[in-house]
Amino acid sequence: MLNPLVFKGLFVKNLLLICSLLVSSIALAETAYVSDELEIMVRSGKSPGHRIIATLKSGKKVNIVERDQAAGYSKIKLSENREGWVLSRLLLKTPSAKSRLSKSEAELASLKENFKATSEQLTQISEEKGSLDTETSTLKEQNTALSRELAQLKETSKNAVQILQERNQLQQRVVTIERELESLKRENDMLMNSEALDWFLIGSGVLFLGIILGFILPKISWRKKSSWQSSF
Known part of the structure; x- marks a missing residue:
């Protein structure tokens, strides 16, 4: 059976050890991200012992010309006349997260630019609207004013037509009156001529009658005188 003092000492030591481990764990518990910066080695052969002929950064697009499933290496084309071997597990069928992030950031930047341009266009369209x-309001007011003027012109035109008709009627009456006056003038002239003719005839008759009387009366007086002389 353990001595209580020894048990107590062991308990305290274990407790202190656990506390120290917890403190260490808490001190090391920091947020971190695995770096996407990775360079893979391109070797002259399909083993770690072969010479490194190039390095490729993460996200680099390569063309695979051969795969060796047993060795776990793939042959890639570096240039027109250069080829090398890399670990197949380091090659992905899709771009790396960093490449996709860069592409997404570029697309986001492009979208922001498009959004900014669209916002500016929207502002311009709003101003133009x-x-x-x-x-439009000005044109409506002008249209209303023109409609009123047109109504007034139509009313004036109606009055003008009425006035024109009345003027034509008056002109027709004037022409009729002038014709009547001309007719009356002709009749008056005819009457005047007829009266002058009557007076002329009357004057001629009186003159003719005077001549006759002047011719007859002396003879009558002579006959009476002769008869008176013969009676004595």
Whole structure:
């Protein structure tokens, strides 16, 4: 059976050890991310012992010309006349996360630019719409004013037509009156001529009668005188 003092000492030591381990664990528990920066070695052969002829950064696009499943290596084409071997497990069928992130960031930047341009266009369109609304309002007011003027012109035209008709009627009456006056003038002239002719005839008759009387009366007086002389 363990001595209580020894047991107590062991318990304290274990407790201190556990506390120290917890403190160490807490001190080391920091957030971290695995770096996507990776360079793979391109070798002259399909084993770690072969010479390194190039290095490729993560995300680099390569063309595979041969695969060796047993060795776990793939042959890639570096240039027109250069080829090398890399570990097949380091090659992915899709771009790396960093490449996709870079592409996404580029797309996001492009979207932001497009959004900015679209926002500017929207602002410009809004301003143009405001200007068009103002012009539309002005045109509506002008249209209303022109409609009123047209109504007034139509009313004036009706009056003008009526006035023209009345003027034509008056002109026709004037022509009729002038014709009547001309007719009356002709009749008056005819009457005047007829009266002058009557007076002429009357004057001629009186003159003729005077001549006759002047011719007859002396003879009658002579006959009476002769008869008176013969009676004495």
